[in-house]
Amino acid sequence: MTWIILIEVLVKIALLLGGLMFAAAYLVLVERWIAAWVQDRIGPNRVGIPLTKIRLFGLGQPIADGVKFICKEEFTPGHVDRTLYTLAPIIMLVTALGAFAVIPFGSVLPPFPLPDGSTYQIRLILLPAFDAGILLFLAFGGLGVFAVALAGWASNNKYSFFGGVRSAAQLISYEVPLSLAILGVVVASGSLHLDHIILTQAQSGWWNIFVYPLGFLVFLVAVCAEAGRLPFDLAEAEQELVGGYHTEYSGMRLMLFLVSEFLHMVAASFLITILFLGGWHLWGITGSNELVGWGVALVRVIVLVAKVFLVILLFMLVRWSWPRFRFDQLMDLAWKVLLLWGIIHFVLAAGWAYAGVNQPMWLVAATNWTTLVIVWLITALVSPPESDNRPRREPAPVWSGEAVESPTS
């Protein structure tokens, strides 16, 4: 039996790595298309099959991008700490990929017979028996901070350093509301296993977004900040920091950073889908039992990936809709709003869990939605009516261009 487990794990790792790299490459293309469309442009539409004139709507663009990155000179500036400088992108990629070890890509394939007579069943997750999946996910997310901070530090460049420090502060701050939002869902489902969280949603038919809207909002904003997507991309604010923490990187190492950032976004979308949007569940199509036939198992994978893609599209639209936060606004949002919302969400979820599992779902949902409205209104009323943080002082008079008598004349 051990040989088949070995094969299963190797095949899964190969599929995961290949699929993720492929997805990251093509999501870059999608991101560029959406960026172009939002700006009334057409976007990449020229590169097709290499060495031919076939264009295919620009679907060959990722190949061109990859070849470009690989062929570029990988320049190491003389003033960097070489060990950390090389280590940082590796840590970044490893943590970004490692988070996918606990993400289920569907439910369970039906059991099939082996040559020796026994049956074998495959769960569509890299670590099926790992019960603290979501903790591992958070741990990898926390380790990702190291990569960014190390890259900023090792580059020995003030812009990189600013990017690294900003990113460290941001990621640590937003991990708190993120964990609280997850905690509420975990308490409600009674499991740290992502498969089980999906299953509870599928069996009740109530996705967590309908039952815990407050948690969903906190999670959406916090995970967007964790992934460093645009309203929260202070770590690489081009207008202020050249390129942020990867200013000094080039070639393959830069590509590792960029791919890892996309993988962060993909992982965040998977987590949103699994925790709040019902994972592979869709009413009337996928059923809610754990054991299904091949057809339904495949449909579940498709449903899950489609939901994830929609969430990614939302992230990409958000990127072009709102401007970047100022740093004090970023911290205000994390510590003054999201933290409180997260605590309220967690307390409510814990209260209903304490009351027992047999409560009617509509009642739980109704209390949560009412709380959301109340909390939102209170937040709106107590929030400052302006975002001006300029120092309140008399502005110095400025030179207006008129002639001044010189003291000697």
Place this chain on the structure above:
Amino acid sequence: MSHAGTKKIRWVNETPLSPIERTYIPLVLQGLTTTVRHLVSKKITLQFPEERYEPADPIIYRGVHRLNRDAQGRVKCVACFLCATACPARCIDIVAGESPWPDREKYPVHFTIDMLRCIFCGMCEEACPVNAIELTSLYDLCGKSREEMVFDKNKLLLIYDWTKDDEPPLMQIFEQEAIREEPPEETQSWAAPEHPPFDHVAEKAAEMYRRDSAG
């Protein structure tokens, strides 16, 4: 406290948000609808090699230069160096020689324009007293080497041959409109014309301008 020569700045406060705006819902929706509206709106990109930009008025477009020919097919330039003097980028290089033709004293033996230095300001065209150098509406100028981008007299004359049908020389346009009372004689010298030969052109241009601006 206001000093002489200085001006006081006024402190402008940010407009405070109304209570409804402070819920952020209208603002968030506004941002998303703007994005989505542009996402589906008509794209303005010009797919260059397939679709080409057509200058609205090729006559006044400032593209690649050309050296005009006169009626006999000779180069019109009289090597007066006014264009080279007017050029702010100093990209025009003229070598003058004694003219083999009786109607002028000098002609350009070499006439080169360094297109890499040229800023396409059109001052050479304005400076030219005989309308010999003109800027065409060709804009997709490229070359594989620096040497290739230094245009000599033959190349500039060749550009005239390419573009003369689509963009007739300004002189020709004016001449078609103007009624010439006395064509200048073939032997008349440039040095001392009895009548400034292009006055009627200037008058005609001014008249066309008045007519156009009147309606």
